Amino acid sequence: MVRNEARRTALLDAAIDVLAEEGARGLTYRAIDAKAGVPAGTASNYFANRDDLMSEVATRVHQRLMPSEESIAESLALPRDRSLSVKFMHDIIKRADADKACYLAMMELRLEATRRPDLRTALTKTVADSLDFNVAFNEESKLPGDRMTVLLMYFGMTGLIYERLTLPGIVEPMDLDELIEVLVNRAIG
Template sequence: MARNPQRRALLADAGLRVLAAAGARGLTHRAVDAEAGVPTGTASNYFPTREALLGALGERVFERYAPDEAVLARLAARDPSIDLTTDYVRYIVERTTREPYVTRALIELRLEAARHPELGRGLAEVLRRGYADDVAFHAAAGLPGGAFEIALLHYAVDGLLLDLLTTSIDAGFDVDEVVSALVSRLVGGAAPRPGVARD
């Protein structure tokens, strides 16, 4: 199997663009090669099967979603509060809408995973790991709420992203106001996590 990580990332990014634009039916190794501008057969050297390609795209989405450590450090320097939680969620929405095709590709992957159990198992593992990481981060930061509230935020933000990046209900509300209301209503009544040391 080919092992050039830069080429692998280039191909995975091309695959995300193809998936977002053409859907799962349009995602072929040949289409990825064309989108990446590489010789035919390159993608299949890195991702020998369609399942391997789809799995790699799932992993790549979360690499692309990785937060900027400097932004996290600025946020972490603040005292835990509902306002801080709101700013974390705003940052998530900003990251996941900055390049809309990445989130559209994830939506397509989730739909495809519902049709193909093998892909579903792999993608579910990635999604669960992301959720567990979010819960752990939230607890370590001493933010209000716990695992249930983080799940509620995931459900709500996923719906918001679906509306922002696909055919919208076009309700006309400001995204920042929506995020603020979601956090306030879903987490606002929860107490800070006990046992978290403060500096």
């Protein structure tokens, strides 16, 4: 049977919304079908099992959170200095704010990965590949810093986004611009 890729994507997007709203326990085929507005049983035709579904959701989350090629090209037209690294970190925050469901879904997937070895393997590969891509991008773009710089900024930004989404009262009193600038400056050294 030929699969409709647009429908598959719509089901994955619906699954992201369900994860963000109800957590991993609420992620059922029925909930996905309802969120996507498709006939009951549709999601089960596209995803063989829960592990397959969650693995594909993790991939879709990363696709949705990737910056556009236009945005990257526009940024790379600027001088390759610390201020550009700061701009890239601000862009990450903007994407997180624009698509909170993706980050919340990723948090749910990471928690679920502690109980599902296959999901842990798939998610570890996706995140490791993303980190390798970011390190290579930093080097090829001749941005300041080395691999450790990129890793420090990744872990710092991940924690910052996590706090902003789950306990915003922790971060709200702080000056976000200053926080990001200090993070970048200290990571770069």
